[in-house]
Amino acid sequence: MDKRFSYVDHLYCPKCSKKYDAMKVNNLCTCGSPLLAMYDVEGLKENADKQEISRRDGNMWRYSEFLPVADPQNIVTLGEGYTPLLEMDSLGEKLHLNNLMIKNEGLNPTGTFKARGAAAGVSKAKELGISNIAIPTNGNAGAAWATYSAKAGLGAYVVMPNNAPMITRSECTAAGAHLYLVDGRINDAGVIVGKLCEKYGLFEVSTLKEPYRLEGKKTMGYEIMEQLDWKPPDVILYPTGGGLGLIGIHKAMKELKEVGWIDDANTRLVSVQAEGCAPIVDAWKNKRRESDLWEDSYTVAFGMNVPKSLGDFLVLDALYETGGYALSVSDEEILEAQAMVGHNEGLFVSPEGASTIAGIRKLVDNGWIDKNERVVALNTGAGIKYPKSVTVDAPMLKPEEEITL
Numbered sequence: 001m002d003k004r005f006s007y008v009d010h011l012y013c014p015k016c017s018k019k020y021d022a023m024k025v026n027n028l029c030t031c032g033s034p035l036l037a038m039y040d041v042e043g044l045k046e047n048a049d050k051q052e053i054s055r056r057d058g059n060m061w062r063y064s065e066f067l068p069v070a071d072p073q074n075i076v077t078l079g080e081g082y083t084p085l086l087e088m089d090s091l092g093e094k095l096h097l098n099n100l101m102i103k104n105e106g107l108n109p110t111g112t113f114k115a116r117g118a119a120a121g122v123s124k125a126k127e128l129g130i131s132n133i134a135i136p137t138n139g140n141a142g143a144a145w146a147t148y149s150a151k152a153g154l155g156a157y158v159v160m161p162n163n164a165p166m167i168t169r170s171e172c173t174a175a176g177a178h179l180y181l182v183d184g185r186i187n188d189a190g191v192i193v194g195k196l197c198e199k200y201g202l203f204e205v206s207t208l209k210e211p212y213r214l215e216g217k218k219t220m221g222y223e224i225m226e227q228l229d230w231k232p233p234d235v236i237l238y239p240t241g242g243g244l245g246l247i248g249i250h251k252a253m254k255e256l257k258e259v260g261w262i263d264d265a266n267t268r269l270v271s272v273q274a275e276g277c278a279p280i281v282d283a284w285k286n287k288r289r290e291s292d293l294w295e296d297s298y299t300v301a302f303g304m305n306v307p308k309s310l311g312d313f314l315v316l317d318a319l320y321e322t323g324g325y326a327l328s329v330s331d332e333e334i335l336e337a338q339a340m341v342g343h344n345e346g347l348f349v350s351p352e353g354a355s356t357i358a359g360i361r362k363l364v365d366n367g368w369i370d371k372n373e374r375v376v377a378l379n380t381g382a383g384i385k386y387p388k389s390v391t392v393d394a395p396m397l398k399p400e401e402e403i404t405l
């Protein structure tokens, strides 16, 4: 069989099992469910080779066989992915863990893991001949899609809450996107984008309303496994808003099992949310398959402020199937954890990333994580995108003044 660049086969509805053509433009299934990209497993088994992949360039396109873009010419890249999996020895010691690692997604273009989803989504949009995209966002996704759209020559229409991190407005503007602010939350932005797309025929790329953002995000799972020499860790913690990264990592683990690159992984997936917006935690505690809309949500970890996710049932499936856990942490605990990582490891993590460390603290305390387990926390974004999350205390000096310690 000839080697192909991508082994994408079709799109599949996890609710009603309907199939769609991956070379045609698709959003949701007719039943309203998100669609998932499916691959030719036999072709992958025959032609994809993990040794060969490990010699490729250090970005997420090294897994091209497992990604949806059929023609390499359509790839729009700024070097996203293959971020370091850092050992956190002194932080681990503080948390009574012998094997704590942080995957530092802050090193991606645009400073967050949203670059992965945007790179995959924009590349596929280009392949499908789309010329304009529209997106509701809490900031980081809009910044990433604006950036990759500029690189691809697509028009980008971004709608975000007016209290989203300021820097993300600048990023959208720098990339020449059409930016709108809304006095509301991401769900409100979503309604506005839905109407805009209907009226003008723009392509809607809200979380899971197009199938390929997820494919970019799943590469975090591929990388974690490759970086650990294809020996899955015991626990992975993910700061959850819409939950796409967690769904993606779960999908990656299933695909890698199917092609036989990892053994029957026992990795437990953990969803960490903020106390001020914890619909998934609520649903998980009540053993439900879907979540309810969280009213009046608020958290300093802005990327996790998603009152109701279209993919909630997929997040919950991932937690149930892996014997995982869902828990919430307060904003105070998040900021404390952020300082703890910075002081002990020199890593300035985003509030979202810090929430996973706050989560670990609780799960070690209640005995759910054992001290010898291999634990991976995702720092989904760079702390430098959130300068206001740190309170600076620096005395002001006159030029002739001396410092007394």
Ligand SMILES: *Cc1c(COP(=O)(O)O)cnc(C)c1O
Binding pocket: 112, 114, 140, 141, 239, 240, 241, 242, 243, 244, 245, 246, 303, 304, 306, 350, 352, 353, 380, 381
């Ligand atoms: C968007 C975002 C999240 C949450 O991602 P979901 O896929 O929506 O769960 C977490 N951290 C950061 C920094 C984000 O920008």
Ligand SMILES: [Zn+2]
Binding pocket: 013, 014, 015, 016, 017, 018, 029, 030, 031, 032, 033
């Ligand atoms: Zn369906």
